Amino acid sequence: MVYSNLTVPSQVSPGDTTVVSADIRNNGTGTGEYNASLVIDGTAVEWMNGTLAPDASTTVTFEKELGPGTYQIAVDGLPAQTVTVDTPPNLEYSNQQVNTTEIGLEDAVNVSATVTNTGDVSDTFTATLSVDDEITQTKSVTLGAGESKTVSFVVSGLSLGEHTVRIGDLSPETVTVKAPDIAPTLSVETDVTKGVVPVNATVENLGNVDATGVDAIVEAKADNGGSWEELASRTVDLDAGESVAINTSLARVDARNYSVRVVADPADEIAEASETNNEVETRVTGGPLAKGYVKLPDGSPAVDDLVYTSRTNPGDEPWSVGRTFTDENGRFLVPVVNGTEQTIAYVQDGTSGWSGDHPRDGSPDIYSLHTTRGTERVLNVGNTTLPDAGLLNVTVVDQDGDPVENATIAVHHNNDGTRSGVAYKSNAEGLFPAGEGDKTGIEVRGDMEVRVTPPENDRFVNRTYWQNLTVDTSGANLTFRLAEGADLSPELDVKQRQRFNDGVNAP
Numbered sequence: 001m002v003y004s005n006l007t008v009p010s011q012v013s014p015g016d017t018t019v020v021s022a023d024i025r026n027n028g029t030g031t032g033e034y035n036a037s038l039v040i041d042g043t044a045v046e047w048m049n050g051t052l053a054p055d056a057s058t059t060v061t062f063e064k065e066l067g068p069g070t071y072q073i074a075v076d077g078l079p080a081q082t083v084t085v086d087t088p089p090n091l092e093y094s095n096q097q098v099n100t101t102e103i104g105l106e107d108a109v110n111v112s113a114t115v116t117n118t119g120d121v122s123d124t125f126t127a128t129l130s131v132d133d134e135i136t137q138t139k140s141v142t143l144g145a146g147e148s149k150t151v152s153f154v155v156s157g158l159s160l161g162e163h164t165v166r167i168g169d170l171s172p173e174t175v176t177v178k179a180p181d182i183a184p185t186l187s188v189e190t191d192v193t194k195g196v197v198p199v200n201a202t203v204e205n206l207g208n209v210d211a212t213g214v215d216a217i218v219e220a221k222a223d224n225g226g227s228w229e230e231l232a233s234r235t236v237d238l239d240a241g242e243s244v245a246i247n248t249s250l251a252r253v254d255a256r257n258y259s260v261r262v263v264a265d266p267a268d269e270i271a272e273a274s275e276t277n278n279e280v281e282t283r284v285t286g287g288p289l290a291k292g293y294v295k296l297p298d299g300s301p302a303v304d305d306l307v308y309t310s311r312t313n314p315g316d317e318p319w320s321v322g323r324t325f326t327d328e329n330g331r332f333l334v335p336v337v338n339g340t341e342q343t344i345a346y347v348q349d350g351t352s353g354w355s356g357d358h359p360r361d362g363s364p365d366i367y368s369l370h371t372t373r374g375t376e377r378v379l380n381v382g383n384t385t386l387p388d389a390g391l392l393n394v395t396v397v398d399q400d401g402d403p404v405e406n407a408t409i410a411v412h413h414n415n416d417g418t419r420s421g422v423a424y425k426s427n428a429e430g431l432f433p434a435g436e437g438d439k440t441g442i443e444v445r446g447d448m449e450v451r452v453t454p455p456e457n458d459r460f461v462n463r464t465y466w467q468n469l470t471v472d473t474s475g476a477n478l479t480f481r482l483a484e485g486a487d488l489s490p491e492l493d494v495k496q497r498q499r500f501n502d503g504v505n506a507p
Contacts, residue, residue, distance in 0.1 A: 001034045001052070002027050005059075008073045008081040012066065014088035014121065021061040022075035026052035038062040039074045068120070089123030091143070092116045093168035098175065105179035105271045108156035113167040115151050117143035129153040130166050160207060160273035180211035180238070181273035184262035186280045188250070193287040195324055195333020197250045199231060201262040204243035207273050212237045216264045218248055220284075222255035231260075250284060251333055253291060256377055258284045288337070288374060290344055292381040293330045296363050297388045301330030306347040309334050310420070312371070313341065338374035344381060345369055345413075345420030348443075356424045357436045358443065364389040365434065365443045366411065368418035389443040390475030394432040396452055397481055403430025404460075404482055408453040411442055421449075444471050452480045460484055 037044040068087040074080035129137040164172035232248035261281035309321035322335025358365035412421030434442040454460035461483040
């Protein structure tokens with residue numbers, strides 16, 4: 001058996017089958033068998049058997065799947081030939097670079113890397129960019145065998161905080177996006193009866209970088225179709241994580257109900273992590289009010305004095321409806337109720353209104369402003385200029401003319417059907433202690449009613465004494481002589497009958 005014509009490809013493409021063939025001739029005189037072997041790198045790996053008649057020949061063919069590399073291939077004793085199986089195209093990444101690891105919210109980062117075809121044949125590859133482990137961009141690149149190129153990606157639109165970027169299978173790089181994030185909050189009572197409602201707002205930088213020149217405005221809008229009106233505003237610098245307070249108040253002058261909001265960066269001048277949290281709004285729902293102004297006799301505003309509302313005939317309802325204090329302009333906004341007659345009255349006392357510490361300045365310490373049956377909205381009672389007042393002194397004594405302590409003295413002002421007043425206990429001298437410091441008496445003007453109720457003990461007759469009088473700037477003095485227990489008998493002390501019939505003894 002003679003072997004010849006070994007055919008072996010010198011180069012095989014990746015994935016192709018390596019085909020090897022050789023001829024075999026029987027040069028003998030008799031039929032014989034052959035056993036052809038495929039030899040790779042000196043080792044027989046496959047065999048083919050057959051029978052040939054004399055002078056007959058045949059071709060044996062071997063097909064072999066070989067991996068990339070160089071091989072010495074022969075059939076039986078024929079000289080081996082070199083076969084190279086090409087390496088398939090393969091994309092490898094290296095030399096990743098990021099131009100910066102910190103960017104602003106509206107900035108971009110450039111990411112580049114070297115891509116190399118480590119295979120023996122050219123191919124077109126797809127290079128990938130991943131952001132936070134998700135492929136977000138791709139690029140097509142054609143590379144010859146062993147060729148390298150640089151691919152670049154531009155990454156933008158990243159949110160606040162840390163992100164990872166990488167090309168292909170390279171290690172991720174961390175990129176931090178820094179930006180301010182201005183967010184306001186609002187704290188306000190939403191269901192009120194008071195006329196002036198505290199409004200407490202904060203503006204906080206939730207971002208990871210400082211913000212300068214941040215504008216913030218607190219506004220309110222009445223339900224009656226009004227426009228937004230500023231309550232307070234500030235321009236501040238905020239470090240990352242810092243907050244500032246903006247405290248103001250809402251005066252419900254034009255309507256019962258208002259919308260209140262805080263707006264940070266209203267002109268949208270600051271690039272922020274979020275542009276959707278710059279505003280917060282809430283509703284303030286309130287009861288009906290009466291509004292007006294009180295001026296002192298010299299025309300200056302009555303500041304920080306009490307204005308209150310009380311039911312004229314409370315019945316089973318509470319006597320008090322509401323109270324407030326005048327502002328720097330003498331304005332008041334006091335709660336009222338609808339459908340019930342009530343008095344709106346003024347007391348010149350900035351402490352509580354009933355402290356018995358009224359100033360001596362020639363202005364009325366008490367004054368009835370208005371009578372109303374209420375409203376469903378905001379009632380304007382107008383401006384009241386207080387008249388000049390006189391000093392009313394009230395003294396309470398017993399039958400011997402000695403002072404009586406702890407009698408209740410109530411002084412009321414009647415103004416065209418509107419009635420209001422104050423009541424205090426008589427002091428050790430039996431006097432009405434309504435003046436500031438140790439001063440006694442009360443400054444009033446107009447039609448007044450004074451009522452005295454004895455102390456709660458067994459000594460005095462349990463009854464009420466009263467006197468109506470008109471007080472001008474000259475003032476007035478009243479003395480009340482209280483009946484004692486034995487005087488209940490009409491046959492005793494008949495000369496003192498006025499204690500029972502007139503209600504007051506002012507000799």
